[in-house]
Amino acid sequence: MHTVAVLALDQVIPFDLSTPIEVFTRTRTADGGAGYRLLVCAEHPDVDAGHFTLRAPWGLEALREADTIIVPGTAEPARPLPEAVRDALTSAAARGTRIASICSGTFVLAAAGLLDGLRATTHWVAAGLLAELYPAVKVDPDVLYVDNGRILTSAGAAAGLDLCLHLIRRDHGSAIAADAARLSVMALEREGGQAQFIAPRHPPAPRGTALEPTLLWIQENLARDLSLTDIAARAGMSTRTLIRHFREQTGTTPLQWLHRARVRQAQHLLETTQDAVERISAEVGFGSPTSFRDRFKRTTGVSPVTYRRAFR
Numbered sequence: 008m009h010t011v012a013v014l015a016l017d018q019v020i021p022f023d024l025s026t027p028i029e030v031f032t033r034t035r036t037a038d039g040g041a042g043y044r045l046l047v048c049a050e051h052p053d054v055d056a057g058h059f060t061l062r063a064p065w066g067l068e069a070l071r072e073a074d075t076i077i078v079p080g081t082a083e084p085a086r087p088l089p090e091a092v093r094d095a096l097t098s099a100a101a102r103g104t105r106i107a108s109i110c111s112g113t114f115v116l117a118a119a120g121l122l123d124g125l126r127a128t129t130h131w132v133a134a135g136l137l138a139e140l141y142p143a144v145k146v147d148p149d150v151l152y153v154d155n156g157r158i159l160t161s162a163g164a165a166a167g168l169d170l171c172l173h174l175i176r177r178d179h180g181s182a183i184a185a186d187a188a189r190l191s192v193m194a195l196e197r198e199g200g201q202a203q204f205i206a207p208r209h210p211p212a213p214r215g216t217a218l219e220p221t222l223l224w225i226q227e228n229l230a231r232d233l234s235l236t237d238i239a240a241r242a243g244m245s246t247r248t249l250i251r252h253f254r255e256q257t258g259t260t261p262l263q264w265l266h267r268a269r270v271r272q273a274q275h276l277l278e279t280t281q282d283a284v285e286r287i288s289a290e291v292g293f294g295s296p297t298s299f300r301d302r303f304k305r306t307t308g309v310s311p312v313t314y315r316r317a318f319r
Contacts, residue, residue: 008041008042008043008044008077009042009043009044009074009178009233010043010044010045010046010048010074010075011027011031011043011044011045011046011073011074011075011076011077012045012046012047012048012065012069012070012072012073012075012077012105012114013027013028013045013046013047013077013079014048014049014070014077014078014092014096015047015048015049015054015056015061015063015079015080016049016050016078016079016081016089016092016115017054017055017081017082017086017274018052018055018056018057018078018081018082018086019055019056019057019061019079019081019084020056020057020080020082020111021056021057021058021059021083021164022164022167023053023079023080023109023112023167024047024061024079024169026079026109026171027045027077027109027167028045028047028200029078029191030168030171030172030175030187030191031043031045031171031175031189032045033111033187034175034179034183034187035186036179036183037181037182037183038319039210039240039255041176042178042179042183044134045071046064046065046069046072046073047063047065048065048066048067048068048070049052049063049065050067050071050091050092052066052188055178057082062144065215065220067091067092067095067263068072069256070095070096070099070104070169071098071099071102071173071311073099073104074104074105075106075107075174076096076099076104076105076106077108077109077112078106078116079106079108079109079110079112079113079162079167080108080109080110080112080113080129080130081111081112081114081115083109084111084114084129084133084137085136085140085292086115086238087118088115088118088119091117092115093118093119096115096116096119096121097119097120097121100119100121100157100158100205101158102111103198104157105157105159105174106143106157106158107159107160107168107170107174107310108116108129108159108160108161109157109160109161109163109166109167110129110133110161110162110163110164110166111129111130111133111163111168111296112132112160113127113128113129113137113160113161114129114133114137116127116158116252116259117137117140117144118141121158122141122143122144122160123141123144123154123157124139124143124145124152124162125145126146126147126153126155127144127145127146127147127153127155127160127162127201127319128146128147128148128149128150128151128152128153128161128162129146129148129156129160129163130163130166131148131149131162131163132163133163134146134148134277135148135162135243135264137151142186149198149308151166151169151170152170153167154173154174158302159173162287168191170279171187171254172184172187172188172191175187187292198219200237200239206259217242217252217256217257218242218252218257221238221241221242222264223266224241225238225265226268227262229268229269229272229292231292232289232291232294233265233292235249236262236272238261238265239261249261265304266306267278267294267306268289269293269302270291270302270306270307272291273287273303274289274291274300274307274314277289277311277314277315278315282300284296284299284300284311287299287311288300299311
């Protein structure tokens with residue numbers, strides 16, 4: 008039987024801890040047998056879970072029995088990783104054990120060096136910090152989970168459920184995974200990624216930089232048909248210099264920043280108004296409703312109508 012070890016660290020997020028426990032212990036194979044054996048492991052028996060203390064039945068040595076290790080998120084993702092935990096995870100990875108993280112558990116995998124050079128995700132709120140602390144990790148804040156084969160990461164909260172169902176499908180097939188999804192009152196495949204859940208705020212305008220007035224001007228003129236030349240003229244720069252400054256100060260290009268700002272404003276209007284999609288398309292500066300729908304879905308993973316239905 009496939010053994011799943013859930014690693015509970017101090018300040019573990021209870022929701023993230025309980026998700027794999029509930030999903031894997033309730034999974035049944037076609038003949039009605041248990042799909043998994045589950046172990047809750049910790050460095051020390053008593054684990055600080057914030058509002059309460061939990062007792063883990065198994066220690067780190069039990070990780071050696073695991074076919075899969077799940078690392079739930081913690082409330083302090085930047086907290087130093089205990090050496091014993093690091094050694095246990097790196098040894099497991101060297102043995103070929105499958106290791107997956109939920110939410111800020113991605114920081115644990117990154118601290119253990121298991122994500123260097125790999126694409127990974129975490130809760131969108133913490134994605135910037137993950138990229139800052141671990142520049143060798145290719146952080147993707149827009150997806151629900153990332154499967155690198157033996158190493159997997161997921162976004163926050165309910166995305167841990169998406170990840171667990173994905174693992175069940177890998178292990179037992181779609182039919183068993185669909186049954187597990189029904190027990191969880193969850194779709195086996197959710198439309199879009201976590202980009203649709205990111206709070207619709209404006210892209211950052213670096214304060215005190217040469218670009219700040221230009222970015223504010225763009226934000227105030229989203230409905231206009233702005234070109235790269237228009238933005239460069241407003242900034243008093245050549246287009247080449249403008250692109251270089253954007254790369255240095257925002258990490259993207261002027262037109263990508265503009266598109267992202269337009270989509271964020273569209274999200275706000277979809278949530279707070281009853282305006283038709285065609286009207287919102289014009290209000291945020293897209294040339295046509297078709298181009299608006301294409302760009303919106305590319306950015307958020309869902310259509311404007313689906314987004315409004317979910318968040319209005």
